[in-house]
Amino acid sequence: MNLGRAREYDVLVLTALIWFLGKFVRYAFPPLFEPLQASYGVSNAAVGAAFSGFMAVYALLQFPSGAIADRVGAVRVIAAGAAVAGVGALSLVVDTPFAVLAAVMLVIGAGTGAHKTVAVRLLSRVYPVRTGRALGAHDTLGALGGVAAPAAVTLFVAAPPALAALLARLPGAGRGLFVVTGAAALALAAAFSLRVPERLPADADRGPERDGPTPDARDYLALFEDRRLGAFVFATVAGSFAYNGAVAFLPLYLSRAGGLSSATANLLYSALFAVTFVQLVSGDLSDRLGRFPVMVAALALAASSLVGVVAFAAAGPVALGGLVVAFGLGSHGFRPVRGAYLIEALPDRLAGGGLGVVRTLLMAAGALAPATVGAVADASGFRPAFGLLAGALALAAGVTAGLWVTE
Numbered sequence: 225m226n227l228g229r230a231r232e233y234d235v236l237v238l239t240a241l242i243w244f245l246g247k248f249v250r251y252a253f254p255p256l257f258e259p260l261q262a263s264y265g266v267s268n269a270a271v272g273a274a275f276s277g278f279m280a281v282y283a284l285l286q287f288p289s290g291a292i293a294d295r296v297g298a299v300r301v302i303a304a305g306a307a308v309a310g311v312g313a314l315s316l317v318v319d320t321p322f323a324v325l326a327a328v329m330l331v332i333g334a335g336t337g338a339h340k341t342v343a344v345r346l347l348s349r350v351y352p353v354r355t356g357r358a359l360g361a362h363d364t365l366g367a368l369g370g371v372a373a374p375a376a377v378t379l380f381v382a383a384p385p386a387l388a389a390l391l392a393r394l395p396g397a398g399r400g401l402f403v404v405t406g407a408a409a410l411a412l413a414a415a416f417s418l419r420v421p422e423r424l425p426a427d428a429d430r431g432p433e434r435d436g437p438t439p440d441a442r443d444y445l446a447l448f449e450d451r452r453l454g455a456f457v458f459a460t461v462a463g464s465f466a467y468n469g470a471v472a473f474l475p476l477y478l479s480r481a482g483g484l485s486s487a488t489a490n491l492l493y494s495a496l497f498a499v500t501f502v503q504l505v506s507g508d509l510s511d512r513l514g515r516f517p518v519m520v521a522a523l524a525l526a527a528s529s530l531v532g533v534v535a536f537a538a539a540g541p542v543a544l545g546g547l548v549v550a551f552g553l554g555s556h557g558f559r560p561v562r563g564a565y566l567i568e569a570l571p572d573r574l575a576g577g578g579l580g581v582v583r584t585l586l587m588a589a590g591a592l593a594p595a596t597v598g599a600v601a602d603a604s605g606f607r608p609a610f611g612l613l614a615g616a617l618a619l620a621a622g623v624t625a626g627l628w629v630t631e
Contacts, residue, residue, distance in 0.1 A: 234419065234420075234423060235346075235347070235350050235420050235423050235424070236347060236350070236351065236358050236361060236362065238412065238415060238416050238419060238420060239302065239343050239346065239347060239362060239416070239420075240361060240362045240365040240366065241365070241412055242302065242305075242306045242339060242343075242409070242412050242413075242416065243339055243340065243343060243362055243363075243365060243366040243369070244365045244366055244368060244369040245306070245309070245369065245405060245408060245409050245412065246309065246335075246336035246339050246340075246366070246369070247366045247367065247368075247369030247370050247373075248369035248370070248372055248373050248376070248405065249309065249313060249332060249336065249369075249373075249402070249405050249409075250278070250279075250282075250336060250369075250370070250373075251369065251370040251373035251374070252373040252374075252376065252377055252401060252402075252405070253274075253275055253278065253329070254275065255373065255374045255377040256377055257271045257272075257275075260322075260325075264321075264322040264325075266322050270322065273326075274322075274325070274326040274329050275329070277326060277329060277330050277333070278329040278330065278332065278333035279333065279591075280333070281330050281333035281334050281337060282333040282334075282336055282337035282587075283337065283584060283587040283588070283591070284337070284584075285333075285334055285337030285338050286337065286340075286341050286580040286581075286583040286584045286587065287341075287444075287577060287580035287581050287583075287584050288580070289301055289305065289337065289338040289339075289341055289342050289576075289580060290341040290342060290345065290575075290576035290577040290578070290579050290580030290581075290583075291439070291444070291576060291577035291580060292576075293341075293342040293345060293346075293576035293577075294439055294573065294574060294575070294576040294577050295439075298342045298343075298345055298346040298576070299346070299416070299417065299420050299421055299424070301338055301342045302338070302339055302343060302346065302416060303413045303414075303416045303417040304338065304413075305334075305335045305336065305337070305338025305339050305342075306335065306339070306409050306410075306412055306413035306416065307335070307409070307410060307413040308331060308332075308334060308335035308338070309331075309332050309334075309335025309336050309406075309409050310335070310405075310406045310407070310408075310409030310410035310413060311331075311335075311406065311410070312328050312329075312331035312332040312335060312406070313332060313402040313403070313405045313406030313409060314402070314403060314406030314407065314410070315328055315331075315406075316328060316402040316406075317402070317403050335409075340583065341576060341579050341580045341583050342576055343362060344359060344563045344566075344567055344579055345567060345576045345579060347359060347362060348564065348567040348568070348575075349424075349425065350423075350424060350425065353511065354508075354511050355507075355511065355564040355567070355568070356506070356507035356508060356509070356510035356511040356515070356518075356560055356561055356564045357504070357507045357508040357511055358507070359503075359507050359560035359561075359563050359564055360503040360504045360505070360506060360507025360508060360560040361503075361504060361507070362560075363500075363503050363559055363560050363563075364500055364501055364503045364504055367497065367500040367503075367556075368500070370497070371497065376401055377401060439573060439574050439577060443574055444574060444577050444578055444581055447570065447571070447574060447578050447581075452569075452627060453569055453570075455623055455626075455627060456565070456566075456569070456623070456624065456627060457582055457585065458623060459523075459619070459620040459621075459623040459624045459627075460562055460566075460582065460586060460620070461585050461586060461589045462589075462616045462617070462619050462620040462623075463523060463526075463555075463558065463562075463616070463617060463620040464586040464587075464589045464590045464593075465589040465590065465592065465593045465596075465613070465616050466526075466527075466530070466593070466613040466614070466616040466617040466620070467526075467555050467590070467593075467617075468589070468590035468591075468593040468594065469593030469594060469596065469597040469609075469612075469613045470530060470551070470597075470610065470613050471496070472593065472594035472597060473594065473597050473598070473601070473606070473609070473610075474489075474492075474493055474496065474548070475489045475490055475492075475493045476489075477533075477537075477606045477609075477610055478492055478493070478544060478548075480606050481537040481605070481606045481607050481610075482537050482538065482539075482544055483538060484541055484544070488541050492541065492544060492545050492548045493548075495545060495548055495549050495552065496548055496549070496551065496552040497552065498552075499549055499552040499553050499556060500552075500556050502552075502553050502556050502557045503556050503557065503559060503560045505557070506518055506522060506556075506557035506558070506560060506561055507560040507561060507564065510560075510561040510564060510565075511564075515561050515564060515565040515568075516565075516624065516627065516628035516631060517628070518557070518561050519558055519561050519562065519565065519624050519628075520621060520624050520625045520628055521554075521557075522553075522554045522555075522557040522558035522561065523554060523558055523617065523620050523621035523624055524554070524621045524625075525550055525551075525553060525554030525557070526550075526551050526553075526554025526555045526558065526617050526621075527554070527614060527617035527618040527620070527621045528550075529547045529548075529550035529551035529554060530547075530551055530610065530613060530614040530617055531614045531618070532547045532550075533547045533548065533551065533610060533614075534607055534610045534611050534614055537607060563579075566578075566579055566582060567579060593613075596609075596612075597609045597610075597612075597613065600612060
């Protein structure tokens with residue numbers, strides 16, 4: 225790739241690197257639960273509640289961050305979010321009570337929560353012809369943050385002697401990890417603020433002074449009076465419910481309903497995330513073939529695979545592994561195309577806040593799914609619970625196909 229070609233994608237690279245750090249710091253906390261419990265002497269409920277607070281603040285920031293970006297521009301919001309998360313991570317170098325740690329997690333959750341909705345809006349304007357490809361690359365790099373986090377925790381918590389000596393003055397479990405993450409976040413926030421504005425097209429980061437009157441809550445609610453948009457949002461919420469419910473209980477399902485060993489079930493579970501690179505392909509294909517054909521194909525693949533997981537639960541590890549991989553391909557493949565379609569369907573003036581509303585609904589459905597699956601599994605077993613998820617995915621595929629046919 226020549227220098228000019230590389231410069232063309234520097235906005236994407238910087239935006240995706242910030243998202244990588246956001247996902248990295250989110251998935252660094254669960255592997256630290258055990259050492260944090262040992263350091264602070266707190267219960268499972270305490271660390272679980274702290275992480276729930278992190279995720280709740282993250283979810284609640286989706287609409288405000290998008291609405292603020294509609295007013296002041298995406299660059300300011302993304303850079304500010306990265307800086308807030310970086311300062312929060314760096315503050316963990318100080319040995320503090322557990323309550324303060326939990327409060328800092330809320331700050332980091334707020335910083336990371338300001339990114340995704342606004343990033344989709346920004347990238348769609350910077351790469352209008354290649355929006356699907358750009359969002360696919362962005363989400364893929366973010367997913368790799370979740371892959372890297374557990375390994376990094378292991379490195380810093382169970383460090384070799386040389387590294388352990390270097391980190392010996394950092395109090396608490398894994399504090400060095402957050403020092404490095406925080407410094408990287410602040411560096412990226414500065415680079416983003418300095419580099420990105422000069423690389424943007426004239427209308428990519430416009431605020432209300434160039435985009436019309438300041439939008440209010442009624443403007444955002446009025447978006448959903450469009451029946452087609454409302455139907456698509458319903459389909460995406462159903463898909464989010466199914467995916468998050470399956471992800472929460474898939475290892476246990478494969479062990480209980482499929483009769484696999486825990487080691488085999490966990491290996492198949494890892495395969496679900498290993499295929500995240502399909503987002504690069506699906507996003508690019510949607511730029512070439514259109515959004516609906518790719519979305520319908522992805523949802524149909526995910527739904528039929530989950531039906532197979534329920535129908536052939538006793539088929540053995542090879543067959544179940546193939547179905548899990550297919551489910552991952554469909555689920556991951558749908559994600560960047562969904563974002564590209566939504567940002568194109570929303571009015572430009574309301575794109576940030578409108579997408580924030582939709583992402584809040586998606587996260588609410590995702591948060592509800594594990595509790596629902598757990599309750600159904602306790603009452604009737606795991607196969608009926610996963611049958612419910614497969615039905616939700618089939619409904620999402622059917623609604624999306626209907627929108628395609630009537631387009």
